[in-house]
Each structure stands twice: as structure tokens, then as C-alpha cells.
Amino acid sequence: MQDILFDFISKYITLTEDEKNAILSVDIFRSVKKGTVLLKEGQSSKDSYFVLKGCIRTYYDLDGEEKTTGFYTEMEALTPPCVISKTPSEYYISCVEDTILTVSNSDMEEEVNAKFPRFETMCKILSEQLLAKERINFDEFKTSSPEQRYLNLLEKRPDLIQRVPQYQLASYLGMKPESLSRIRARITEKNKG
Amino acid sequence: MQDILFDFISKYITLTEDEKNAILSVDIFRSVKKGTVLLKEGQSSKDSYFVLKGCIRTYYDLDGEEKTTGFYTEMEALTPPCVISKTPSEYYISCVEDTILTVSNSDMEEEVNAKFPRFETMCKILSEQLLAKERINFDEFKTSSPEQRYLNLLEKRPDLIQRVPQYQLASYLGMKPESLSRIRARITEKNKG
DNA sequence: ACAACTTGTTCACTTAAGTTAAGAAATGAA
């Protein structure tokens, strides 16, 4: 199970056995049931997550309405903004599926950094890459129509469309469930004719 | 002029005189005229920018149409995705105003890192913060209507509305210039009635 | 097996954004 974590890290730096042990000595592997809420709105937290298996989702509650803004699946890491800003969380995180993940905080990170400083270099590279990727995603979102965004998701993360309820996908794509339903109908219609 | 740079850095770490000199010895300050194109689509580049004074903008050319996706003003840093991915750039960067900025690349960064390792820590923290901020921006964009997005920009970055042409703002807000014009008319109408 | 709840689809209707085109206003260059 921890192999997934080391596979991930090996994309950035090569770990020695000692370094692997340094990580294992602090990392907490956790198994959470579908529907479990990991973080609530208004809650303060220092925890970052790394998904080994399953899917977690971030969503806001705007006047009683759920607005889903992110999905994190295998090999994806999430440090909620509230951890960075040190303010209460503005959103919820919950598990879309039964999920296995690691939970860590900055103290643990420092502990690992102390044992091998290359870890910090890796974290820097990782967050630079995530930032670049996030900006490209945002750019694509801004420059395309709801229909194009759905088609784009279909291409980039087809798994999500299978494993996540439509109403969550809809707000993730910036539209209402009814619109998504219509778009899907329109597309299958096109493919027929 | 370089005070702006040191003011910025001082938000993250306190610099000694030696460290300031280490930065000045590699950093390139550059003055660019309004309209200058810093990066072209298809071009490969290793340069990161930090705006000291002025405004630069990122935009795509999609079938001859300009799609603006970002503005970077005083105290804002931009490392184009092509620098991270090491592939040709998918977008253009140009100057909205006469601009003073620093241009640096990863070699220079390493040079500074070698002289004081705390610089790397700062870069890590910075990009983690930028990532958190970018995600919140994206979330806000996804969960709001074009009109709300305009109002949000009016609140968060009122300067942009003054210093940037409307048609660039429009695509930055994910809409057509005509729509932005209508939205503005609708809002001033509301404020009257 | 049944009721209760969740999820997805459909429909009729409303609202807002996209499109096309024309003209006004601002900007810049000669």
C-alpha cells in the first residue's frame, strides 16, 4: 500500500532505504469510509492529504447548496487553503468512495526535512508543478463553454465521470445538474446522427 | 526600485546584507515598453518574471481570437507553465503598461540557493501560498455567475478595471466584451434605481 | 418486499450570454 506513496515520490527524487524509513516513521496511513467528512466548514486544521486509493472531494455550502470544486484521486495531494492561511476552512472535504490516504502536517514535514533535506526540494518542485497545472486548468476552464468543459473532462479524467455522482460533476464543471444532463443528451444525440 | 523586491521577500524571510547582495549579483532588472511581447506561443523559455512596476498579461490565440487568462501587477510573480513542463509555450505574455520587472531562470535560482539555502524554503512557501490562492480563485470562478465574477473583481482588484482594456478583462472573466459591457450597464442601472 | 431517500432525466418557461453588425468614443500617429 505504501508502495503507491513511494512510486509517487520516486517521480521526483530517488529514495534510499533510510529515507523511506524516515517517512514511514512519521506518516500516518488512514482508511476512511465513503461519505466520511474529513474537514468541515469553519473548522481549523493543519492536515494535508495524499490519496493512495479512492477519491475525496472538496465542496462549499452556499445557502444550503453544495458546490463541488475539486476531486482528488490516486496519487493526488491536497493541502487545504485553510492550512496555508491559518484561518477556519471555507469548505468541506468528504470521501466519494472508501479511501486510503496519508494525513500529515507541517510538523511531520519538518521532521522529515530534518532527516533528509532533499524532501524540501521535492516539495518545492511538486508545488511549483501543481501551480502550473492548476493555472492551465483554470485557463482551459475560462476559455471554454460548458459543453467543451465536459468534453475536456471526458478526455482528461474519464474515470471521474464513472465514479462520481452527476450533480457533483455538474458544479465541478460550473453548471447545474439539469444542464449537464442536457449536454450529455446532446452529445450522445450527435454521435448517433 | 529593488526595494520593491526586498519588501516582497521580507514578507517571507528577513534578509541579511550579504543575502541581498547575493540576489542583486544575479537578478536582472529589466524595463519594458507597453505592448512588448515577452513570450510568444510556440517559443521555449526558462524565464520567470517578477513585476516591480506595471502590468503584464498572459493570453492565448485561439483561432485568431485573443483569450486573456491572467494579469500580473506589482509584487506578483509568474513562472510560465512552459518553464515547468519544458515544452513550447501555449500562450503569449505581453506588457499592458510600461513595466519594470526582474527576469530570472532556474540556474540563477540555484546560484542564489547555493549562497543561502533559506531562499529555497522561501520559494517553497511562496509557491504553496500561490497554489492555495489560485485554487480559491478558481473555486470562486466556478461557483459564480459572470455578473458575480465582475463584482468580485471590482472588490478584489479594482485597479485592474481601470488600467486594463475591457475586451481583455472580458475574456479574463470568461465572457465576451459585449456581455461585460451589458453587465456594467446593468450594474450602474441598479445603483441608480 | 416495501417505504424513504437519492440521483438522474425530461419538459416548459425564463433569463442571460453569444453573435452579428453598426456606430460612438477614445487613442495614437502623422
Next chain:
DNA sequence: TTCATTTCTTAACTTAAGTGAACAAGTTGT
């Protein structure tokens, strides 16, 4: 200053998404 270009606004029309409601299908718990 004048002319040309760029930028912004307006209007009529088209298209697509939002809204509210009803219903069907699927799931969960008892």
C-alpha cells in the same frame, strides 16, 4: 489638428444555460 485605428457601447436576434416541477430509476434500511 486631423485621420486612422482601437476600443467600447448599443441593439436585434439566436442560442444555451438557469429554474421549478414532475417523474423514473436506483439505492438503503427496516
